[in-house]
């Protein structure tokens with residue numbers, strides 16, 4: 001545990017005690033960027049001491065399961081490879097069943113980790129080759145080094161009839177400097193350009209939770225995540241309860257009004273994983289200082305942004 005030694009062994013909340021398994025989201029739940037959310041390592045350790053089994057279920061496409069295990073340990077979370085269920089693994093399973101046997105050609109918009117999953121599924125990755133615009137399959141997964149050429153080649157392959165598989169529809173994910181565009185933003189661009197609709201395999205599709213439950217065995221499971229349209233909707237699709245933490249992409253007002261349109265409602269809303277598991281309220285934030293004096297010549301909102 002980093003930076004904090006509890007004086008007594010914490011107990012878990014009655015809500016969490018009612019479940020055998022917790023399916024935990026990573027981005028915005030266990031961490032934001034490279035920093036754990038408040039007391040998240042303590043919350044995870046307490047879950048383990050209470051005999052709960054956990055799986056880490058992530059739509060993040062930027063790393064492999066092995067890399068997530070290393071990151072978990074580096075941030076103070078004990079974790080094993082079997083506990084990490086990534087959308088990359090779900091993509092690999094999907095592609096291998098549909099396209100692996102015939103060694104279909106694939107153009108991949110994604111990180112090296114995703115390229116490896118596509119290749120391990122038995123597909124022939126044709127990125128950088130002359131046949132790329134005629135690939136039989138386009139795989140789309142958000143990544144930080146996206147360039148126009150990738151959108152162009154993927155669009156051409158899709159217009160030529162390629163099968164279209166995407167890692168998810170997450171609009172954004174939280175980072176220390178604010179929200180970053182997620183896989184869903186990339187998928188939307190390709191769908192708009194091609195007029196095609198992607199098949200997605202990550203949350204909120206239920207299969208990724210089924211994979212996690214397969215590994216955990218029988219028991220009652222609670223999904224915990226920071227997105228209503230991904231984590232909560234995925235829990236609902238898989239027939240599981242979902243709790244929302246406010247340490248990522250969702251505001252309290254959004255979480256509290258979830259379900260008003262007939263969609264799923266969270267069984268709990270907590271400031272963060274620690275509050276959900278340990279019941280601790282986060283420390284009161286100091287009152288903000290009085291509004292600082294503003295320079296008189298601030299440019300109008302939107303000044304300096306490109307038009308359109």
Ligand SMILES: [Mg+2]
Nearest residue numbers: 025027028226
């Ligand atoms: Mg998340």
